[in-house]
Amino acid sequence: MHIVVLDDYQNVAAGYADWQALGAETTFVSRPIRDTGDLVETVTGAEVVVAMRERTVFSAERLSQLPDLRLLVTTGRVNASIDLDAARAQGVTVCGTESTTSATPELTWGLILSVLRSIPAEDAAVHSGGWQSTVGGDLFGHKLGVIGLGRLGTQVARVGAAFGMDVVAWSQNLDEARAADVGAHAVSKEELFATSDVVTLHYKLSERSRRLVGVEELSLMKPSSIFINTSRAGLVDTEALTSTLREGRIRGAGLDVYDSEPLPADHPLRSTPRTVLTPHLGYVTDDTYRIFFTQAVEDIAAWSAGELVRQLT
Structure with a gap:
């Protein structure tokens, strides 16, 4: 299994969860993904993608160009940048995480x-x-x-x-x-x-x-x-x-x-x-990131075992 963790702007995602427990190749991407070509090149071959809130768009057009994608995990429970209907139609499972409210x-x-x-x-x-x-x-x-x-x-x-x-x-x-x-x-x-x-x-x-x-x-x-x-x-x-x-x-x-x-x-x-x-720091805190990435790993582990937690599609 190949996992790509997008939107890791501060290069910190690896330290907030035990990614090694998944036993998978995991790539962390810190640069912003702006265009479709960059997204396709970055995640092609990955069955699992983790996206940070609404930093990267997953429209129907973009999803159609990601045939390898099977699980898309978004931090948080709501992500307006993901076309959930298109993901469902393409057979892509989408799961989320909890968050802090403070x-x-x-x-x-x-x-x-x-x-x-x-x-x-x-x-x-x-x-x-x-x-x-x-x-x-x-x-x-x-x-x-x-x-x-x-x-x-x-x-x-x-x-x-x-x-x-x-x-x-x-x-x-x-x-x-x-x-x-x-x-x-x-x-x-x-x-x-x-x-x-x-x-x-x-x-x-x-x-x-x-x-x-x-x-x-x-x-x-x-x-x-x-x-x-x-x-x-x-x-x-x-x-x-x-x-x-x-x-x-x-x-x-x-x-x-x-x-x-x-x-x-x-x-x-x-x-x-x-x-x-400020550069969209509202949710960028230790406690929030710990929840986001720990639960992202839990989502992936559950999906790998044939179970689903915090499913959005």
């Missing part, structure tokens, strides 16, 4: 504080011999607006309450009772954008929610407010956000997700002021 909310607060207190800029200034050059914003007594009050948004909301913030929330079907359960108030989307000092996005991407945040929503925000996205880039009109930041119409933005990843060197966001940008 890593992304924790990074969210790292971005909030980094933008609000200009931590990256002040750190760079101190390292280069400088001293205080910015005046930070505050959390206590200010308003946190949470878009999407699911598992992740709920954790973010509770931390906001612990900071002494007034927490408001909006989602398509959110009612006041559900919001009150986590110490928040349900408001309209318009009120959330117009009154919040911090707006943070934790919403599921679908055709209905695509570009949920656009020109209209951003124009409602206060000049002193900040916008955070650790969810999905497709929820936001990137061009509208970039224009808003360049024109100084909001205080800043903290972003962990992008419409093209890895972010191209010439992408406008790389030169957009008032931003703190």
Whole structure:
């Protein structure tokens, strides 16, 4: 059996699980796979492929060019980059793994504080011999607006309450009772954008929610407010956000997700002021990787034994 582990950007996957226990040839690939030709060349001959979340696309067209593939393991339980129907039709079994639910909310607060207190800029200034050059914003007594009050948004909301913030929330079907359960108030989307000092996005991407945040929503925000996205880039009109930041119409933005990843060197966001940008680190933690890769090995071992665990197709 030949296994290819894709998307190992940091060259660490080998150390998070006992791959040798599988008794198989295992290849770890650290470079991003962008085009179909590269994917086909990389995984041809492999019966098993492990993919990290949504870093590499497995469309129907791509799967049709991978006749050797029998098992595709994705980290996490949901991967919008895999065409499950096409995999099923081709006889490819897809399995997933569990994940942590704390890593992304924790990074969210790292971005909030980094933008609000200009931590990256002040750190760079101190390292280069400088001293205080910015005046930070505050959390206590200010308003946190949470878009999407699911598992992740709920954790973010509770931390906001612990900071002494007034927490408001909006989602398509959110009612006041559900919001009150986590110490928040349900408001309209318009009120959330117009009154919040911090707006943070934790919403599921679908055709209905695509570009949920656009020109209209951003124009409602206060000049002193900040916008955070650790969810999905497709929820936001990137061009509208970039224009808003360049024109100084909001205080800043903290972003962990992008419409093209890895972010191209010439992408406008790389030169957009008032931003703190992280390279999709929401789930990139020790605990999460240990779960991902340990369970990926378990999935492969079970499949090899004629059993299936955490099956998605």
